[in-house]
Amino acid sequence: MIILKAENISKQYRLGNVGTGTLSHDLNRFWHKIRGKEDPYLKVGAVNDRSSNAKHEYVWALRDINFEVKQGEVLGIIGKNGAGKSTLLKILSRVTTPSTGSIKTKGNIASLLEVGTGFHPELTGRENIFLNGAILGMTRAEIKSKLDEIVDFSGCEMYIDTPVKRYSSGMKVRLAFAVAAHLEPDILVVDEVLAVGDAEFQKKAIGKMQDISSGDGRTVLFVSHNMESIQKLCTRCVILENGKTIFQGDVDSAISKYLASNKKEDTLDFPIELKSLTILDFAILDNLNNRVKAILLGKACSFVIKILNTSHMELNLNLRFQIFNENEMLLTTLNTFHVNENKILNSKEQIELECSMDKLPITEGTYYIGIQILDLYERKVLYQNNNWDIIEVYNGDFFETGKLPSKNNLGSFLLDYKWISKHNEGINDKS
DSSP states (O other): OEEEEEEEEEEEEETTSSSSOOHHHHHHHHHHHHTTOOOGGGGOOEEOOTTSOOOSSEEEEEEEEEEEEETTOEEEEEOSTTSSHHHHHHHHTTSSOOSEEEEEESSOEEEEOSTTTTOOTTSBHHHHHHHHHHHTTOOHHHHHHHHHHHHHHHTOGGGTTSBGGGSOHHHHHHHHHHHHHHTOOSEEEEOGGGGGSOHHHHHHHHHHHHIIIIITOOEEEEEOSOHHHHHHHOSEEEEEETTEEEEEEOHHHHHHHHHHHHOOOSOOOSOEEOSSEEEEEEEEEOTTOOBOSEEETTSOEEEEEEEEEOSSSOEEEEEEEEEEOTTOOEEEEEETGGGTOOEEEOTTOEEEEEEEESSOOBOSEEEEEEEEEEETTTTEEEEEEEEEEEEEEEOOOTTSSSOOOOGGGOOSBOOOOOOOOOOOOOOOOOO
16 A cells, blocks of 8 residues: 655755745745746756755755655665755655645654754653654553653663753654654654664664564655665665656665765876875775785785875874775774874875785675874864775685685675694593
8 A cells, every 4th residue: 555655746945045035036926826827936946966066046955756655665765965865854744845746645754854853952851752742643641651662762761851951962862763663653754863873772773663664564764874774674765866866666776876876986186185284195006016996805905095294283193094885884994093003294294104904804895995084183183085995805715725705605804713623532431
């Protein structure tokens, strides 16, 4: 059964001003409306590309979005920052109205869009549970019957009678999600807000959403940049790009298409000039010191970077290379700080830093190389980029036995281990 249907949803905003526009625009809109004509400003507007310069007075945050959601389905909505995901969820939750199109739903909707949405800061956690429940259309008796379960799930028992203005952002998310999930909505709408919670709560929340959809037959709309969560939870995905739908279909295909759009195919352009330093060069080297983009599992590998201190001050550099998998999960960090290799760089001094591994232990796949450069004197980040470069890893003879590990049973890392056999003599039976 179709429980939610979006038909030709579009949302237009006016750039540079708060509100819908000028008085003249409002009057013009009103004049067209009473004559039964279309809003004149819906004929203009730029594509929702946040990286480009504004050339129009209006922008389409969403344009002609169409999809259906079945009862019990978990629909993932993914896309880059600014693609229109949160705007779409706000329209589906009736926080804002679309400029064109319509939303048809069956049943009530509970939303978790921003930290502390719908909470009154002066009320206690307990009072806000009743407030949120009332907003969602629940009676006081229904809320009271689930109160203990909500408080227990949130993990905020100690602070439940404390005003939420004293809660951390993570505590607010815990309580807000507990309310939304336990008051039995027909459709639960969850934005990236769960990322604020700790790992234990994220796992708990995903488990609860799985129970809601599979056990109770309710529908979940889930926005996240965490592809692992999308893969675990969702049954189908929609990809948004610049306010438009570019894909609808199965989860694996959606994730593959989304990650492919994020890959950097071009080589890095140097020099990269920053406020305090200039990055002159970066290279991935194989065991023969050749610059490469692909490495065999088990072979030597190095990351080499050249940096120039362009400031008038001495820098105490802490350099971190980070390795992310295709689901954007951080696998490991190669940090100068942890091995006491921070480098003092004088003004106008240049340095080449090499991080080397005798045997690359990362299993077959595509990985993103991230970089962070910090100044320990100022305790600040000078540069950070989680999508700095890409490295392909191919299966290789990691154990040097001529036997390549099966790529289906590798995990994320391989360890250089050994087996030790101890032969004991048999015990004589003297009974």
